[in-house]
Amino acid sequence: MPILKQHSTKESSKAGMAPGTLIGISETEPAKTIVNCIEFDDSSLQEYSIVDIKNLKKIENDGKIRWIEIKGLLDIDKIENLGQAFNIHPLTLEDSLNTYLRPKFENFDNYFFISLKYVFFKEEITSKQISIIVAENVIITISESEVPGFENIKQRIKDNKNKITKSGKDYLMYMIIDMIVDSYFLAFESIGDKIEDIEDNVLKNPDSEIMDQIYSLKRQMIYLRKITWPMRDMISGIRRSDSEMISQTTQIYLNDVSDHIIQIIDTVETYRDMISELREIYLSSISNKMNEVMKVLTIIATIFIPLTFIAGIYGMNFHFMPELGWALGYPATIIFMIAISLVMILFFRKKRWI
Amino acid sequence: MPILKQHSTKESSKAGMAPGTLIGISETEPAKTIVNCIEFDDSSLQEYSIVDIKNLKKIENDGKIRWIEIKGLLDIDKIENLGQAFNIHPLTLEDSLNTYLRPKFENFDNYFFISLKYVFFKEEITSKQISIIVAENVIITISESEVPGFENIKQRIKDNKNKITKSGKDYLMYMIIDMIVDSYFLAFESIGDKIEDIEDNVLKNPDSEIMDQIYSLKRQMIYLRKITWPMRDMISGIRRSDSEMISQTTQIYLNDVSDHIIQIIDTVETYRDMISELREIYLSSISNKMNEVMKVLTIIATIFIPLTFIAGIYGMNFHFMPELGWALGYPATIIFMIAISLVMILFFRKKRWI
Amino acid sequence: MPILKQHSTKESSKAGMAPGTLIGISETEPAKTIVNCIEFDDSSLQEYSIVDIKNLKKIENDGKIRWIEIKGLLDIDKIENLGQAFNIHPLTLEDSLNTYLRPKFENFDNYFFISLKYVFFKEEITSKQISIIVAENVIITISESEVPGFENIKQRIKDNKNKITKSGKDYLMYMIIDMIVDSYFLAFESIGDKIEDIEDNVLKNPDSEIMDQIYSLKRQMIYLRKITWPMRDMISGIRRSDSEMISQTTQIYLNDVSDHIIQIIDTVETYRDMISELREIYLSSISNKMNEVMKVLTIIATIFIPLTFIAGIYGMNFHFMPELGWALGYPATIIFMIAISLVMILFFRKKRWI
Amino acid sequence: MPILKQHSTKESSKAGMAPGTLIGISETEPAKTIVNCIEFDDSSLQEYSIVDIKNLKKIENDGKIRWIEIKGLLDIDKIENLGQAFNIHPLTLEDSLNTYLRPKFENFDNYFFISLKYVFFKEEITSKQISIIVAENVIITISESEVPGFENIKQRIKDNKNKITKSGKDYLMYMIIDMIVDSYFLAFESIGDKIEDIEDNVLKNPDSEIMDQIYSLKRQMIYLRKITWPMRDMISGIRRSDSEMISQTTQIYLNDVSDHIIQIIDTVETYRDMISELREIYLSSISNKMNEVMKVLTIIATIFIPLTFIAGIYGMNFHFMPELGWALGYPATIIFMIAISLVMILFFRKKRWI
Amino acid sequence: MPILKQHSTKESSKAGMAPGTLIGISETEPAKTIVNCIEFDDSSLQEYSIVDIKNLKKIENDGKIRWIEIKGLLDIDKIENLGQAFNIHPLTLEDSLNTYLRPKFENFDNYFFISLKYVFFKEEITSKQISIIVAENVIITISESEVPGFENIKQRIKDNKNKITKSGKDYLMYMIIDMIVDSYFLAFESIGDKIEDIEDNVLKNPDSEIMDQIYSLKRQMIYLRKITWPMRDMISGIRRSDSEMISQTTQIYLNDVSDHIIQIIDTVETYRDMISELREIYLSSISNKMNEVMKVLTIIATIFIPLTFIAGIYGMNFHFMPELGWALGYPATIIFMIAISLVMILFFRKKRWI
Numbered sequence A, B, C, D, E: 001m002p003i004l005k006q007h008s009t010k011e012s013s014k015a016g017m018a019p020g021t022l023i024g025i026s027e028t029e030p031a032k033t034i035v036n037c038i039e040f041d042d043s044s045l046q047e048y049s050i051v052d053i054k055n056l057k058k059i060e061n062d063g064k065i066r067w068i069e070i071k072g073l074l075d076i077d078k079i080e081n082l083g084q085a086f087n088i089h090p091l092t093l094e095d096s097l098n099t100y101l102r103p104k105f106e107n108f109d110n111y112f113f114i115s116l117k118y119v120f121f122k123e124e125i126t127s128k129q130i131s132i133i134v135a136e137n138v139i140i141t142i143s144e145s146e147v148p149g150f151e152n153i154k155q156r157i158k159d160n161k162n163k164i165t166k167s168g169k170d171y172l173m174y175m176i177i178d179m180i181v182d183s184y185f186l187a188f189e190s191i192g193d194k195i196e197d198i199e200d201n202v203l204k205n206p207d208s209e210i211m212d213q214i215y216s217l218k219r220q221m222i223y224l225r226k227i228t229w230p231m232r233d234m235i236s237g238i239r240r241s242d243s244e245m246i247s248q249t250t251q252i253y254l255n256d257v258s259d260h261i262i263q264i265i266d267t268v269e270t271y272r273d274m275i276s277e278l279r280e281i282y283l284s285s286i287s288n289k290m291n292e293v294m295k296v297l298t299i300i301a302t303i304f305i306p307l308t309f310i311a312g313i314y315g316m317n318f319h320f321m322p323e324l325g326w327a328l329g330y331p332a333t334i335i336f337m338i339a340i341s342l343v344m345i346l347f348f349r350k351k352r353w354i
């Protein structure tokens, strides 16, 4: 969804309702809800679509890892059924459906809830919310629509089902978080290019279009700040949750993700500082241009106004103006005018205006 | 009450009085005090108005939940009697009557005190203070005047008296807090619209009316910051109060409210940043306009001042000016003038002024 | 004392002296030292002036509360004697005499020391330092000069000696602190009025007098920040001092004072933000005015400079200028000039300058 | 040393050397090293110069307090020998010789190390580094050159050797620190005077010299911030060091020094805010002046340009210009010109430009 | 690598890959990987190049200190083999290869990982990443290319192998960190010189080239902030890691490094403040210049425009203009013009414009 919409919250549409009332809150038209599952252990792997959600209820602990991927928030019934099947709190489901949610981590008795924004660049920074529920036997992801990065993860699962099964479902959770975090680095590249473009132009052509671009970048940074800083609390929430759900091995990978998140926040802050710098340069460029305009006006006016005055003097029609009769009156006047101009020019040179 | 009034505190009117002196401190004319009660358990529900407050004294623990709603701060006697009936500290009553109070949570031996601002948008952000006293057998709310959102809560009680009775009076407290918190999301929508309006206009028509609007928004944000940040301490005060008054189930709902409060603060900060941006754009737009004005002046003046000078030369009345007698003097002069103009225009084009 | 003086510290006059050297450091001429005492229990009350300070030494614990009020810092000997009588550390006395001291709380073995600024508005914010020593049998206050609010407290003691004796001397301490804290609310009202005045004028008449007023307010805010923030540490120092000197009952009253102090700091910060806003508006108002001035100049110049040039052309004295002989030369020129003016006016209208 | 030099660090000259390599790092020419000692107990006092440093090695614990004062950093050998005599870590000696060191406290097994800046005002704020080593039997101070304040301390020792011996060498340490801290108050007075000067001039004569003065003050504040904030950590380091070296009595004096340091930091921050304010006023004064200049130009130009145009019209040489022959043509034109001027003046008055 | 490149992160090139995938991420062309080892104890020292990395596997604890220096990140295989030989986690190797990494410290079971930036000045601040792995028997450093400072360390090892062997490999680690930290002081000197240059020019010649230089410095400061602040966490990570790897003696040296890092951060902040000041001065210089330009224009225009008007009056061709026939008309007009000029000049002098 576009930036400006992302700033508003639309919680307003639920004011006064009971908590846990499930309504999809998103800017874009909600997409049809599709529920797929990928189920694997070290030797086998199955992908299938889930239609009859109520049968999901009893998943025995058969050593298999299951990732249920829900995409599209239109059919709230399906999501509600799924929530009941896995004993998910209505408030968690409500959060999953609210695409204005801040990134967060919440630890329930029987599952964790993680909410994150996947970002991509399409004219400007745009985001897609992904909710991850890590329960005992299953990982459930809920997203507004298809997430391109998921394909890549599925491929890696297929290629390494042995290794990933051994690492456990917490490693799968890590893979999903890591993919989302990586999406920021991709987006930063586009922003970095825009900053370089503006840098190249701001001193040469400080026109109002550049101001517009700077403002657009600044707004995107405000948005990125808003969604990246909470990721720090989110990741440290996961790391600190002394849950048995996260193995020692995965902890090291989460440290790495945590590094990346700090690097993301660092980059957002750095870009923000650089954009502020650009605006300062823009403003001082305008001042410089204005100064130059004024100098041109002042030089021309200051040279010619006195000369025009002299010409005006000898354009007067007094009957008794002796100079008018002098043979050398005209050339002497012209020479006097040239002398005045030269004095002015020397004055401007001394002032370093020309 | 209007914003500017909201910034002042009017504590001054009580300087030098004994603590706990009950005086209604509010900007608007205080309204007549009305005391209503809604009393329910899983099977029955009664609504009635309380006139003789002294009889309230002994409420046996009959398993019923009671919500006493006081609206209007005119009849301080009534409020004082009620305070004595429920053993409320005079300082709490004083806080309830002071509509300039900062949102806060305070834990007394026999009750909690919660103070919050309900906001709504009516030309600009306006607030109404709501105090909530959560005692053993009863919830008491005190507000300056009728709070529209209360109707909705009462309706939900009537529809779900069974469920709410089971959840306990702490759940009712949650419902009231949640309704107040939701009022911010409704208000933000109006502010967001105003920001978008200004965004649309600031680059096109940076007139002083827009400055006025930006300033008005900025002031509202200063006010919102002032009343929203303390809500964070308030909610964490409730959550940390290891009181037996709050059940495990309600804790989860309070977490959700806490999320919303963080989101509210986030939005206030984001709007504040965006409004600051708007002012920057406004200022640079003015600079741009000024630059454009100066360019027009400079171009016109710089072209015509030298030409007028030349015309002035040949307007002089010297008797001996040979050029005046030349047959081609006039057309040559005109051509010379055109040549100068062209040089000037080329100069301006090179400078990218035209 | 006036603001600017209040910023300097005058500690310099004591550089190199031994610690505890008692010198009154204040801007204004120190007043003669007067020592009064009010002594009361639930049934009796006496007020008297203390002249022979050395006899004060042994106060038996007779259940009476004593408040010794010292006003005027001229007779340092008296204060020194009093300090010895009650076993007050020389550094405490030194602090009491230093009217540049930051608000603070210090816990000694046999007493607490509290230092606060009483403020009032007299053209600008002005302060008076009050030191409070809370010892086992007595409360001592030291102030530069008469404090108006003390009269009110004494009256309340006389009216409620029973209740106050029961509450203990810590309640008297609370009454004094509360009175000082209330002085800020009174001062804020005057500042709030000034801000409203400037708000009304800044958009209409942004002259340099307003800049002056804004600067004066800003300086007062810098001063208020400096003296209000430390009050937070002061009050929490008192509340945390797990002294048996403070009863459970008084703790609740101190919580209330603490609320007020936070509200004071909040108001200072809010006013500071609003004053900063006012300066921004002032500056953009000036820019707007400048823009308007430039537009008037540009419009007039841009219309008349070309016309004057045309008039200049036909004012040239070339012998052969066929147009001059045409019968319609003059009216045609005038019409041409009008046409040019209209084109210019349309251009300005398109640019929305007129 | 002058400010700008003080900002650089000159650590660079030691890059790549072994730690503890003793090289005097200072901007000014290092002075010859002189080592004096003052040795006293309650009844006797001796001052002498130390030449043969190696004999210092064994100082028996004879109840005497010794203060070894080293001034001048030229003879590094002497300092190195002294360090070995008292078992001082080479890194401590290195820090003592590095006059760019940040104020700090460091706790070694057999001594504390304290580093501070003594400041004084000589055109601008200038500092002199003083290192204090508090060992078991001795206090060693190391300074670039003579410190004027030391004379005063020595005099106080001579006058009160009894009292100071009883208080212990930690009290002597306090006296030295207190003297250094007091040097800031003296320097602030000069800065405060400069601020007042600028305040008086900035609204009247906002010329570029004032900008220069503001900038100079701002730079000095940047420097003062840099050296004052670390003093807070330094003093709390000493106070927290649960060393037996510091007696209960001296702790109270250190609290007082700590108060002064906070007051110093407060003053630096306040001055910094005030200087920022001054710059804002300077800038708005310039804008105001510019506005006034532009108004004068606009008024003159706007009145006379149309009049000159009219004069130009009747200066044209068309043969058929009926007005020229009218008897009242000239006076009517003059009256018309006056009328136009009056309209213009009314217009400017309405705009409140004149 | 140049600054702008250093801000981007290029993590993007690894988005979607498995963690621990080893790809060299750097801006410059990666150099061929060379692996050298220096191996010494108190009596012997050997330097050799390592070609067959797999034989490295078993290093017995023979009391020798080994420093393996890897330079150039082209041959990832070699680095991977080395990692396996010493049981280094793939994520650590990945970090070593990523030259955009933030300085950090990470504590693994069998080694520490330290990452730092070595800086140098070559037109602008440029950095080179150095990773240090401190394992049980060996220190491994990984750098993009040759690090000049390493030569110096090797020389010091050769000269003091006895002392360094006794101090242990943690002392060698300290020497490397210290050398890197010293590189900042060298770079600061160049920046300090640039700041002084700009300071000298900004008031005299505030042209746009200076703006460019200020912006370049500002950007370098943004970069330096980004890489210096994390060094604080890095060093305190090492100091707090209650590892037996760090001896008590080395701890004291690490304290010294920690001091230097704080001093580096301090200097970065100070330079940043000073550069901000420079920009403020630049902007106010421009305003001052503009003011001066406008004054010249206004003075000239305001004097001559009225005079030209008067000349225009007597240039009109009305038949009946009595003044034209007066013998003293011309000189009287000239005198009147001079009088007007003088009045104007007095007016400007009163306004202090000339």
Ligand SMILES: [Mg+2]
Pocket: A222, A225, A226, B266, B269, B270
């Ligand atoms: Mg934000």
Ligand SMILES: [Mg+2]
Pocket: A256, A259, E091, E094, E095
């Ligand atoms: Mg990593």
Ligand SMILES: [Mg+2]
Pocket: A259, A260, A263, E101, E102
């Ligand atoms: Mg990283």
Ligand SMILES: [Mg+2]
Pocket: A259, A260, A262, A263, E101, E102
């Ligand atoms: Mg990182």
Ligand SMILES: [Mg+2]
Pocket: A266, A269, A270, A273, E225, E226
């Ligand atoms: Mg940053």
Ligand SMILES: [Mg+2]
Pocket: none
């Ligand atoms: Mg900040």
Ligand SMILES: [Mg+2]
Pocket: A269, A270, A273, E225
């Ligand atoms: Mg930053």
Ligand SMILES: [Mg+2]
Pocket: A091, A094, A095, B256, B259
């Ligand atoms: Mg929620």
Ligand SMILES: [Mg+2]
Pocket: A101, A102, B259, B260, B263
């Ligand atoms: Mg939420």
Ligand SMILES: [Mg+2]
Pocket: A101, A102, B259, B260, B262, B263, B264, B266
């Ligand atoms: Mg949120």
Ligand SMILES: [Mg+2]
Pocket: B269, B273
């Ligand atoms: Mg922000």
Ligand SMILES: [Mg+2]
Pocket: C225, C226, D266, D269, D270
């Ligand atoms: Mg402060």
Ligand SMILES: [Mg+2]
Pocket: B091, B094, B095, C256, C259
């Ligand atoms: Mg209260």
Ligand SMILES: [Mg+2]
Pocket: B101, B102, C259, C260, C263
């Ligand atoms: Mg309050």
Ligand SMILES: [Mg+2]
Pocket: B101, B102, C259, C262, C263, C264, C266
């Ligand atoms: Mg408040």
Ligand SMILES: [Mg+2]
Pocket: C269, C273
């Ligand atoms: Mg604020």
